[in-house]
Amino acid sequence: MTVKPELMKRMVKGPDGLEFEVDPLRDYYCEAPPTVMPGAYIQIVEDFFNWARSQSLWILGFGTGCGAIEMRPLMTPRFDAYRFGVAWRPTPRQANLFIISGYLSTKTLKRAIRAYEQMQNPKYVIGLGSCTINGGMYWDSYNTIKKLDEYLPVDLYIAGCMPRPEALLAGFEEMKKIIRAGKAEGANQYAENFAWYKANQKRVIHDWDMPDYNW
């Protein structure tokens, strides 16, 4: 594992002339691993929250591949996904639905993992396009991942190359059913099988220069 120079432990001189030690990975990140977070204790409350979650899907506006071009028409008058309670948020902290739109190169996978880990529990992942299922037309590429499910817990796949915006809308409706049924527990699944996911991620990402879990 190679660590970038700016992430290595070093001595820094402050503006007041005082020297102190900085360990970026330790000081700037919280390395506590994710924990399984149970839902509300009373089932009917959890069902109520699930219903509200399904009516308010906030997508992280992060296009990872060519499929991102199919998400843009959803904001326009022709498809207008807002009427289904779907909105785009520019920051992972506020988003709770991550759409991996098309192929993921290993370089982008690193960013996708960081973005996913910064989202708040419960969070959902939709794999868009054939590339996220089995590599699609990049099945023999050396720098894209083939099965998204090995790196992030996927709740739903939308097949096609590329799926049309209508397919995405149908996918959102399907996603809502999964959430309402209480089956969209990807975040907890990620926490339970954390070691397995990390091992898979580190197998393809060779320049791992971040903590194991970044909140």
Add this chain to the structure above:
Amino acid sequence: MDFDWMKIPYAFLTVFIVVNYGFLMGALIQKIGARAGRRYGIPIWQYYMDVIKNYGLRSSITHGVMFYLGPVFRLSGGVGLLLFMPVIYGSYMFSNFSFAGDLILALYFVFFGTLGMALGAGESGHPHAAIGVTRGLQQVSMAELPFAMAVFSVALQYQTLSMTDIVAAQQGGVMNWTLFTNPIAVAAAMLAFLGSMMRPPFDVFIAPQEIPIGPPTEYHSSYLALMQTNRAIFPVAKIVIYMNLFFGGAASWPELFVKVFFLYLFSAFVGVCFPRFRVEQSIRFFLVWAVPLGILSIMVV
């Protein structure tokens, strides 16, 4: 000092009504904006869903004490503003905790939430939050200047700092409204109003297309839900000030709903018609157009 304890549940009732009205009106204005873009727009109950979902998120992380207090300050700015002014004129139930000098307190509370937000966003440590809140403070301070001048002008005109007295002076017909008795002050205040409503053309500091949404970048779950609740209360509270000062106040809830809606619609209307200003452009706009009007209104009175 005799304090009337019955005012406390009445004040809660006011906040409850205003929260619900704020959510529904916000969604309605959003829908109107969407129709201007030939979209159908969000469902009218969307804001309830968003808030319930955000309160219902299981995890939340913190960046420190001020990060907690930021949304709390913001919400107390909105609620405080609402509670210290007479919401319904002539009503004992909804006069809240208004007192003789409430106008000065209201001016302070308008700014209070923004300052709290600055502290919270600063502690979150995200560069977008820091830049966003700097821009926001610059613009809101500049927009506050003509508004403060208009308020002084109105206070001079009616020789009082009590909002109830100002509303009382405007009763008895539309022609008694400050809008007609002191139009220059109203013009200056309405320009300032555009600047503080966080809608285009003056929303560069929270626009998702600029630096990703600015001050609330790091806010999530319940923090964000608190801020969303404030987004329902604060505009209504601010518009109620404007309504009391310039548009004759309201003697009943339906009258208040209609007046607040049309005042909000004014900023939404300007918002869909004009492109977004950069911060230095908006500051120049206020300096060139709004501040001279404010000075003029004080001199005329």
